[in-house]
Amino acid sequence: MSGPRIGVAVMSALLLLYIFLVGQRAWLLLISGDPIAIAMGVALIVLPLVAIWALGRELWFGVRAEQLGRRLEAEDALPEDVVTVRPSGRVMREDGDAVFPEYRAEVEAAPESWRAWYRLALAYDAAGDRKRARAAVRTAIRFETAERRAARPSGG
Incomplete structure (x- = not known):
């Protein structure tokens, strides 16, 4: 597994942990019986759903971008420009x-x-x-x- 993939896996796992913990709090607020707490519980359910959607969208973007890159590489159609690269790997x-x-x-x-x-x-x-x-x-x-x-x- 490459460095960026490890980073994505770690961040995804942390987000899922966050969503689980927020879900627990949301449940406690929903069953409290207090109208304000119930409203906060509903908000805490909506926010993780948005986070899950955003995570899925970004992961799918990464998968598709990587697929296109591999396809271009297989076609030998990636740019072959000679560019100077810093020690960090970034192009000058x-x-x-x-x-x-x-x-x-x-x-x-x-x-x-x-x-x-x-x-x-x-x-x-x-x-x-x-x-x-x-x-x-x-x-x-x-x-x-x-x-x-x-x-x-x-x-x-």
């Missing part, structure tokens, strides 16, 4: 900024290509723009899903 921002225009142009030329969007996400990440990198990966996932669905034989 100047190098990330230098390769970015190429991948932006690729997306502009093929705006529905999930491969282009995924490579753009890698460029955003290399340039230090995590928010746009995640958005680009989400776009890549959406286009790859649509491509896969379109390739399915229609039953009939």
